[in-house]
Amino acid sequence: MNTFASICIDGVAYGMILFMISVGLSVTMGLMRVVNLAHGGFAMLGGALAHYGMAALGLNFAVSALLAILVVVALSAPMERVLYRPLYRMGELQQVLATIGITFLMIASVSLWLGTSILQIRLPASLSGAVNLGFRTLPADRVFVIVAGIVVIGALYMLIERTRFGVKLRAAVDERDAAACLGIDTSRLFSRTFALGAALAALGGIMGAGLLPIDAYYPLRYMVLFLVVVAVGGLGSIAGSFVAALGLGVLDTAARYLAPDYGTIFFYVAMIVILGWRPHGLLGRGEA
Amino acid sequence: MSLIPRDRRLRDLAILLGMALVLTAAFYAFPDNLAFATRVIIMMIFVLSLDFVLGVAGVSTLGHSALFGAGAYAAGLCAAHGWNEPLLGVVAGAAAAAFVALLSGLFLMRTRGLTLLMLTIAVTEVLGELANKFSDITGGADGLDIVMGPILGVFKFDFRGQVGYVYAACMLLLVFAFLRILIASPFGLAARGIKESPARMRAIGAPVYWRLVAIYTLGGALAGIAGALSAQSTSLVSPAVFDFQLSANALIMLILGGAGRLYGALFGTLVFMSVHEVAASVDPFNWLFIIGALLLAVVYVAPAGLLSLPDLVKRQLRFSR
Amino acid sequence: MKKHFLGLCAALALAGASGAEADTIKVGIVAPFSGPFAIYGKQFKEGLEVFVKDYGTKAGAHDVEFVYKDSTGPNPDVSKQVTQELLIKDGVKYLGGYVFTPNALAVAPLITQSQTPTVIFNAATSVITKKSPFFVRTSFTLPQNSGPMADWAIANGIKTVVTAVTDYGPGVDAEKTFIKEFEAKGGKIVDKIRMPIKTTDFAPFMQRIKSDAPNALFVFIPAGPTAFSFTKSYSDNGLKAAGIQFLGTGDVDDETTLQALGDAAIGIKTAYPYSAAHKSALNDKLIAELAALHPDSKANFATVDAYDGAYVLYKMIAAAGTDGDAAIKAAKGLKWESARGPVSIDANNRSITENIYIREVAKNAKGELENKEIFTFKDVPDLGQAK
Numbered sequence: 001m002n003t004f005a006s007i008c009i010d011g012v013a014y015g016m017i018l019f020m021i022s023v024g025l026s027v028t029m030g031l032m033r034v035v036n037l038a039h040g041g042f043a044m045l046g047g048a049l050a051h052y053g054m055a056a057l058g059l060n061f062a063v064s065a066l067l068a069i070l071v072v073v074a075l076s077a078p079m080e081r082v083l084y085r086p087l088y089r090m091g092e093l094q095q096v097l098a099t100i101g102i103t104f105l106m107i108a109s110v111s112l113w114l115g116t117s118i119l120q121i122r123l124p125a126s127l128s129g130a131v132n133l134g135f136r137t138l139p140a141d142r143v144f145v146i147v148a149g150i151v152v153i154g155a156l157y158m159l160i161e162r163t164r165f166g167v168k169l170r171a172a173v174d175e176r177d178a179a180a181c182l183g184i185d186t187s188r189l190f191s192r193t194f195a196l197g198a199a200l201a202a203l204g205g206i207m208g209a210g211l212l213p214i215d216a217y218y219p220l221r222y223m224v225l226f227l228v229v230v231a232v233g234g235l236g237s238i239a240g241s242f243v244a245a246l247g248l249g250v251l252d253t254a255a256r257y258l259a260p261d262y263g264t265i266f267f268y269v270a271m272i273v274i275l276g277w278r279p280h281g282l283l284g285r286g287e288a
Numbered sequence: 289m290s291l292i293p294r295d296r297r298l299r300d301l302a303i304l305l306g307m308a309l310v311l312t313a314a315f316y317a318f319p320d321n322l323a324f325a326t327r328v329i330i331m332m333i334f335v336l337s338l339d340f341v342l343g344v345a346g347v348s349t350l351g352h353s354a355l356f357g358a359g360a361y362a363a364g365l366c367a368a369h370g371w372n373e374p375l376l377g378v379v380a381g382a383a384a385a386a387f388v389a390l391l392s393g394l395f396l397m398r399t400r401g402l403t404l405l406m407l408t409i410a411v412t413e414v415l416g417e418l419a420n421k422f423s424d425i426t427g428g429a430d431g432l433d434i435v436m437g438p439i440l441g442v443f444k445f446d447f448r449g450q451v452g453y454v455y456a457a458c459m460l461l462l463v464f465a466f467l468r469i470l471i472a473s474p475f476g477l478a479a480r481g482i483k484e485s486p487a488r489m490r491a492i493g494a495p496v497y498w499r500l501v502a503i504y505t506l507g508g509a510l511a512g513i514a515g516a517l518s519a520q521s522t523s524l525v526s527p528a529v530f531d532f533q534l535s536a537n538a539l540i541m542l543i544l545g546g547a548g549r550l551y552g553a554l555f556g557t558l559v560f561m562s563v564h565e566v567a568a569s570v571d572p573f574n575w576l577f578i579i580g581a582l583l584l585a586v587v588y589v590a591p592a593g594l595l596s597l598p599d600l601v602k603r604q605l606r607f608s609r
Numbered sequence: 610m611k612k613h614f615l616g617l618c619a620a621l622a623l624a625g626a627s628g629a630e631a632d633t634i635k636v637g638i639v640a641p642f643s644g645p646f647a648i649y650g651k652q653f654k655e656g657l658e659v660f661v662k663d664y665g666t667k668a669g670a671h672d673v674e675f676v677y678k679d680s681t682g683p684n685p686d687v688s689k690q691v692t693q694e695l696l697i698k699d700g701v702k703y704l705g706g707y708v709f710t711p712n713a714l715a716v717a718p719l720i721t722q723s724q725t726p727t728v729i730f731n732a733a734t735s736v737i738t739k740k741s742p743f744f745v746r747t748s749f750t751l752p753q754n755s756g757p758m759a760d761w762a763i764a765n766g767i768k769t770v771v772t773a774v775t776d777y778g779p780g781v782d783a784e785k786t787f788i789k790e791f792e793a794k795g796g797k798i799v800d801k802i803r804m805p806i807k808t809t810d811f812a813p814f815m816q817r818i819k820s821d822a823p824n825a826l827f828v829f830i831p832a833g834p835t836a837f838s839f840t841k842s843y844s845d846n847g848l849k850a851a852g853i854q855f856l857g858t859g860d861v862d863d864e865t866t867l868q869a870l871g872d873a874a875i876g877i878k879t880a881y882p883y884s885a886a887h888k889s890a891l892n893d894k895l896i897a898e899l900a901a902l903h904p905d906s907k908a909n910f911a912t913v914d915a916y917d918g919a920y921v922l923y924k925m926i927a928a929a930g931t932d933g934d935a936a937i938k939a940a941k942g943l944k945w946e947s948a949r950g951p952v953s954i955d956a957n958n959r960s961i962t963e964n965i966y967i968r969e970v971a972k973n974a975k976g977e978l979e980n981k982e983i984f985t986f987k988d989v990p991d992l993g994q995a996k
Contacts, residue, residue, distance in 0.1 A: 002820075010812040035402070086588060092348060092401070094591045097543045100536065101583030108576035116647050118837050120869035128873070130847045136816065139845035210841055211810055213834040217645040221834070224409055224532060225809070231406040249810075256804075256813035261776065263805035264417045268410040272395075275407055279399045320698035323690040420777055420806065429778035430734050431685060431711035435718075447722050448697055523718055524685045526711035572642035572650070572679045 002135050007254045009133070013142040015249025016149030017211055021204030021222075022229035023156070023241045024197030030236015031173050031193050034087050037099040039201055040219035040226055041106035046072045046202025047214030048110050051119035061124045069202045076198035080191050088190075103219045111216035121209040145207050152200070156238055169193060173236045232274055234284020243282055300468050304461060311457040315450075322449040328561050329456040330517045333463050335541050335553040337510030340467055342539075343547030344476065345503045346483030348401070350535050351408025352511055354392070354415050357529035359385040359512025361419065364432045364525035372437035374455065378516045385512020386505050388415070393504035397497055409532060416530030431526035434519070445521075452521045459517060463510055467550055470506075479503050483548075544586055546593020555595055633672040634926050637695030639688060639716075640706040640730070642679040645833070648865060649708045649911055650679070653730055656908075656915030659898045664919075669927030676701060680712055688712035689719065696723050702931045703727070705918050710734040710778070717741040724933030726925055726940065728918040731911060733779060735993030738959045743933060745940050746960040747918040747952075748910070749882045751779050752786040752993035754858040755829065757965040757986040758880040759790035762825060762856060769797045769823040770856070773814055775830050776803035783829035783858060786992060791827075799823045808835060811842035818848060825854035828861065836861040837869065844873035854878065859980070862970060864909040867978050870970075874978060877970045882963045883910045883949040884980040886973065892948040917947050917961075921954065951988070960991040 025039040046068050053064030083102060087095050127144050130137040160166035168189055172179040180186045205214060212222055233244030248267070255266040274282070314325055334356055341347045362384030363377035371377070392411045399407060419426045426432055438444040443451045470476045478499055481489045490496050519525045528534075537560070545556020563582060567575035590597050638657070642650035657675055666673055676699050678691035688707070695701045696719065704720065704727040707713040713732040717740040720727045729737060729746040738744045762770065772787060774780035780803065788798050800821045802814055818826055826848065830836040840861055843849065859881025862870060885896060885908045895916065896908050906912075921940055929935035937959070944953040950964040964987055968980035 006813075006816050010810070010816065013812070014810045029402075035405075083584070090587070090591055093342075093539075093543045093547060094587050097540060097583050098587040100540060101580045101587065104576045104580030104583070108574055108580060111576075111647075112574060116645065117865055118834060118869045120871065122871060128845075130845065130850070136819075137847045139812075139847075141845065142812075210845070211838060213837045215645075215834060220533075221645070222809075224413075227402075227406060227409075231402050235402065253810065253813050256808070256810075257817065260805065260814070261803055262417075262421075264807055265414050265421075268413045268417075272407060272410050272414075275399065275403050275410075276395065279403045281403075321694065323693040323697075327686060327690055417805075423778060423781070428781075429710070430736070431714055433714045433717070433740070447719070449693060518686060522686045522689050522715050524689075524711060524715040526683065526685050528683050528685065528711065568643055568679050568681075573647065575643055 003257055006136060007250060007257050009136075009138060010142075011250030011253035012246060013138070013146055013249075014211065014253055015246035016145050017204065017208035018225070018229050018249055019149055019204075019242055019245035020145075020152055020207055021201055021212075022226045022233070022245060023152070023238055024200035024204070025226055026230045026233060026236060026241040027169075027200075027238065028194055028197040029230060031169065031176075032084070032088055032190060033176075034084060035092055035095045035099065036084075037096060037223055037227075038102040038106065038219065039197070040222050041103050042072055042076065042198040042201035043205030043208075043222075044110060044214060044216070044218040045075065045106065045205075047121060047205040047209050047218070048114055048119050049202075050121050050206045050209075051214060052114065054122060055120075061122070061127075065203075065206045068206060069199050072202040073195045073199050076195050077191060080194040084194065085190075103223075106219060107216050114216070116216045119214045121206060121214065123210070139210075141210055148203075148207055152203070153238070153242055160238065165189075165192065228271055230281075232271060232281055234278075234281025237281070237283040240281055240283030247282075296472065300465070303468075304465055307464065308457075308461060311460070315453060315457075319448070322453045324561075324565060326449055326453045326456045326521055327518075328558060329453070329460050330514050330521065331538070331541070331561060332554050332557045333456075333460055333517065334511055334514035335538050335545075335557045336463055336467060336550060337507045337514065338538050338542050339547060339550055339553040340470075340479075340510065341504060341507035343542060343549070343552070344471060344483065345479040345500065345507075347397070347500060347504060348405055349396075349408040350405045350532070350539065351410070351412040352538055353530055353532070353534040354408070354412040355385040355389050355508040355511035356515040356518070356534060357412070357415060357419070357527075358388040358508075359515025360519040360525045360529045361426060361432075361515075362512065363516035363519045364434050365425070367434035367436055367520070368432055372435060373441065374436055374439045374520050377436075377520055378459070378513055381512040381516025381519070382509040383512070385515060386509035389508025389511075390501065390505040393501045393508070397500040397504060409535075412530050412532065412535065416527050419527045419530060426527075427525070429527060431524045433524045436520050436523055449521075456517055456521065459513060463513065464550065464554075467510075471550070475499075475502075540583065544583065544594060546595035549595060552593050552595045556593065559594060632670065633674050634668070634703065634931060635674050635676055635699055635701040636703040636705060636922055636926075637692070637699060637701035638675055638677045638706045639680050639691055639695070639704065639712070640677075640708055641682050642677065644682045646682050646708060649731065650677075651906075652865070652909060652911035653706060653915040655899060655903055655906055656912040657919050658902055659895060659912070660916045660919040662898055662902070664923060668923040669930075671926050671930060673923065673926060680706070680708070683709040683711060685711040685715035689715040692716045692719055696725060701725070702933075703922050703926065703936070705915070705922060706730050707732050710737060713737050713744070714740055717744070720744070726922075726933050726936045728921050730914045730918045734782070735960070735991055738991075742959075743937060744959060745921055745937070745954060746991075747921055747954075748914045748961070749963065749965075750960060750991045750993045751783045751829070751858070753882070753963075753989055753991055754880045754965060755783040755787040755827070756790045756992045757989060758827065758856055758858070758967070759787045759796070760794065760986070761878075761880070761967045761984055762791060762827075763794040763796055767796070767824040767854065767856075769799050770825050770827050771800040771802065771818045771821050771823045772798060772827045773802040773804060773818065774828065775808075775835070776805055779831065780829050782993065787827050804830075806835075809838065811839050812846060815842050815846035815848055818853065819846065819851060822851070823853060825856050828855070828857040830857075830861055832860045832863055832866065837866060840870050840874060840877065843877075849873070849876065856880075859884075859910065859968065862980065863911075864907045864980070867970070867980065870978065872972075872978075874970045875972065878967060878983075879970075879980065880965050880967055881910065881980070882961075882965055883913045884966055884968050884982055885909065886968070886979040886981055887949060887966070888982075889948065889950070891946060895948045913947065913949050917949075917952065920945060920947070950985075953988075955990055958991055962988055962990045965989045
């Protein structure tokens with residue numbers, strides 16, 4: 001019983017981190033139809049900037065994280081305009097090539113700037129203890145991550161369902177050309193969505209740094225992991241990403257509790273089974 | 289065979305001769321870099337097999353190293369258990385990789401796009417984990433070291449890598465010739481048709497799914513040859529053969545050169561590996577800048593690959609006139 | 610700067626190949642200088658620079674010159690290719706470096722055939738030196754670290770242990786040696802955990818260990834991001850508070866990642882042949898010289914492995930010139946005082962015999978974390994060869 005509860009708790013905490021980093025990728029890939037392999041790069045940039053803010057500038061965690069996200073957003077706007085815009089009309093393969101190129105440039109920049117060792121993000125003392133749950137304890141930063149994850153999905157839900165931006169975004173994800181015909185300024189929409197995706201990635205990178213430590217090769221190391229979440233969840237589906245991230249988180253955690261020797265195999269076989277059953281992901285629609 | 293027009297056959301022969309000449313020239317021009325040249329040739333075979341699967345038939349995959357690795361381990365295990373004649377190892381590698389491709393293809397070829405990409409990655413990861421897990425058989429993370437016998441019992445691998453180079457070069461010519469013939473055959477034309485429009489192929493009654501499985505199996509066999517050659521020339525197989533990075537690099541090389549034309553595979557591999565080799569030796573710390581910039585430049589200037597550059601330039605010139 | 614240095618090396622290599630200098634002996638260094646493992650190449654190179662500053666460029670009557678080649682990562686194909694080029698094109702007579710076991714194994718046939726003495730600076734599988742009579746090792750092997758850790762645990766009242774190792778060759782080696790030694794001396798292994806290589810979240814293992822409630826945990830994880838998250842997970846999940854001691858090999862807290870682990874790492878005990886906090890005049894000198902050359906760098910095991918590797922290379926070159934057989938003879942039984950303490954090259958297996966220190970993470974006078982040596986096992990040979 002305790003094991004079962006533990007699996008759920010640890011799995012959800014892990015899943016939340018996966019969700020926060022991957023959801024931005026799902027939204028941008030769903031909307032722009034760009035296979036964006038550089039997404040993890042934005043998470044890494046967020047983490048690296050937050051590290052720099054704390055270690056070199058002496059800022060506290062909250063300020064540093066906020067500034068890092070703002071800088072990533074500021075960087076993402078010109079990148080979208082210059083680097084990504086020409087890709088929207090290109091083939092999948094060209095997108096893969098270009099976004100891998102961008103990833104390489106990001107890795108090279110960060111390793112030139114901060115080296116290749118681990119860039120630690122020290123959490124404030126209030127988040128570094130453990131919370132007692134009665135039958136076991138849970139690290140305070142995991143609790144924080146779970147809460148942050150819930151806030152993010154809540155905010156995204158409000159944004160998508162209740163604002164004009166959300167209406168346009170949904171319209172454009174479903175029918176890009178029709179949306180453009182109806183007078184939606186897709187170019188502006190794309191910029192904003194891209195910035196949103198980058199911000200979410202940066203937030204996830206910073207929040208998840210305890211689990212997926214930030215270093216220059218972060219985008220390559222975890223590229224597949226984030227893509228798995230998006231593919232399993234279904235492109236462009238926020239709810240799908242959420243379900244997939246939590247599901248995979250719990251599944252992976254369960255494998256580690258129950259059959260650690262075959263952990264990795266279990267994870268990928270599960271993915272094969274899910275995608276065999278629903279090729280467009282759990283909540284995806286139509287062409288992927 | 290009779291469907292190939294005569295002039296085409298002649299042209300192919302000329303191309304093969306040309307390639308043989310270049311390979312021979314390289315042998316004499318870079319006598320001290322044969323190890324690198326051999327690695328480039330093996331990679332060319334691998335990227336050619338990817339070109340057939342992806343460039344010609346349009347099956348997007350990020351898990352081609354699964355087939356490379358299957359070939360490498362098959363050849364390695366052959367040699368480790370006494371059958372150390374290299375050609376035998378290549379046959380075993382091709383067969384094993386074709387088998388893996390067939391088994392996984394039965395499932396993979398039902399999907400497309402991102403799903404297919406992710407599933408191919410998953411297959412590779414599972415195989416890599418198995419290679420690590422069954423270390424009694426595979427040597428695990430330390431690798432399986434093997435001793436190769438002479439080719440056909442006559443040509444012994446030498447210290448300078450001359451025999452290894454010639455051996456790999458011959459394999460490259462064979463694979464290239466095979467692919468040229470295959471692509472011009474009805475089977476190859478069907479493969480192209482599937483890439484252009486699966487729906488239309490289905491409409492004219494072609495069994496698209498089974499064709500794709502056959503293409504993937506065949507491509508797998510070729511990738512297995514590359515894997516076997518790699519195992520033999522390094523005389524060691526390690527789980528690194530199942531690296532995601534290897535699949536990704538092969539894809540980069542293919543798109544860089546231009547997919548679907550075979551030459552693109554050769555050219556892209558040569559350029560990527562040479563740039564990497566030079567950049568990494570001049571400045572190993574920052575070579576990623578150079579590679580990254582190269583990839584972006586190609587996508588934005590010549591999205592159809594480096595091979596399309598001459599055409600682009602020609603068009604530009606005509607335009608300005 | 611680095612760029613110029615390597616460029617210079619390449620230029621010198623070319624000049625040397627054309628026979629400009631009669632008696633320069635070249636030494637090829639193969640290590641990852643790019644990619645996720647580039648830190649090894651960097652540490653090696655710095656170690657060699659410090660060595661050259663101490664000993665100059667002359668070994669006996671011969672000038673010595675290092676030629677660096679990038680092996681990128683655990684990639685035997687590349688390792689073999691660059692080694693072959695070093696031997697053929699650059700005409701090196703000695704080799705050094707090699708971080709990963711497959712990379713070292715792949716060159717065994719080459720160095721045997723060309724009789725090139727090769728000093729392993731890192732790759733830690735016992736079997737390597739058996740694969741060619743021209744291998745010498747100045748790092749350590751996994752059994753060399755995990756055996757003494759087990760002895761120390763028994764001597765310090767630890768009766769029950771859970772082992773947690775990364776599920777691949779070296780991890781399994783470390784686990785087996787530890788268990789054999791620990792059980793032979795009357796200890797009890799409560800649970801054995803093998804963690805997948807790509808584990809990102811260690812919380813499940815921590816819960817399992819916690820419910821096993823052993824006196825201590827023995828861990829082997831290769832240095833890098835996973836070691837970092839494992840160690841973090843240990844303190845976050847309250848194992849430390851529950852009184853479960855952390856025992857491991859020094860891979861989890863080497864000096865380049867130690868500070869990043871934060872105060873939560875205090876109390877972690879690891880077995881390793883070198884700590885930057887080792888108290889000796891030689892070590893102080895090495896650290897001071899490194900600081901003078903590279904103010905941002907930290908000395909760690911890789912720095913010292915390369916430094917000592919260069920020592921062995923110089924001794925071999927001075928004694929034997931280009932005669933590979935004679936060079937290996939000169940290396941066998943070589944004894945000297947290193948920055949890590951007294952060391953020698955075992956005459957039978959050509960691996961290093963050295964002190965293994967049990968270190969505890971603690972704060973030093975400057976308020977930084979250090980691996981404080983608390984116990985010494987003297988002259989430990991490669992325990993993996995004994996069987």
